[in-house]
Amino acid sequence: MKLLKERILAHGQNLGGGILKVDSFINHQVDPILMEACGEELARRFKSVGATKVLTAEISGIAPALMTAKFLNLPVVYARKSKPVTMPDQVYLTLAPSHTKGRMVELIVSPEYLANGEKVLIIDDFLASGATILGLARLAQAAGASLVGIGTLIEKTFEGGREALSTLGIPVESLVAISSMDNGKFEFAG
């Protein structure tokens, strides 16, 4: 997606060690117009998969998932990383490693909003190792839901996430794929 790629080139920062800082338009400050365009494009790519729900993880998945869900006219559920008082005692919970926190975090979804038979489209900001997305996939499977697609804004192809997700056997789409961040630069795939 040209718009997002241009923004990464103009305002993304390669911090080294494979860390891409996009805090000025995705992860801390968010450009809602860009995010809406990304959501529209992800919705276009997944319009035929029959999703009944969009699933993401707090925090930075919320903006792209919300905008994608808007164009698909679907509810979006974001997995919580801590259980609020409003959630029932019995929940779906899994652990996934957090890149930015350097430890395992919980991903929690209430059975109230992820039902047996649901068709789940997972949307997140990054596809890196795929660990968070695999965690979301486990939550959906635990609920008896089926997975119909995975969409992300930015894929770092050199972290192997696409291979890790291949066992799920569902379409994986990313709007921009970065194949290398060596030497402080960005190289794009495709």
Next chain:
Amino acid sequence: MKLLKERILAHGQNLGGGILKVDSFINHQVDPILMEACGEELARRFKSVGATKVLTAEISGIAPALMTAKFLNLPVVYARKSKPVTMPDQVYLTLAPSHTKGRMVELIVSPEYLANGEKVLIIDDFLASGATILGLARLAQAAGASLVGIGTLIEKTFEGGREALSTLGIPVESLVAISSMDNGKFEFAG
């Protein structure tokens, strides 16, 4: 706002102790169409205040703030509750009590995205005691920004937040105001 009030009546749950559960359309599962309508209405109310940035707090402020910012064509910054590796060492940080966590949480904004002279519109899901919003106001003031308005989806007038915010001397708008949650019911103000 009629649409939101109807949704609260149909799907909000009064859990007692002043806790309003809106997890099926705002706080865990989100209805993006409703959220867009709320954002449009908040943007309409604040279109003349001259805001240059929308400020909110992760997590549940993100959806309404993003949609409001979209209609105002402004960037939105969400205060983080933990400092990611992409953030500089020097940050604006304040503490605010969390209702749902029962403890103090940090609210952190990078100086990169909140600048001296900026005009800040704060958007959040709830106006209850006002403590989170006052925390966001302190961050804006620490950055040398001025506050131009505060908008929330749902106000619980019986928790005194509006009075707590009155010292700021800026317009405070809520789309729905609940004046009582006694006896398992909802009473609306106005």
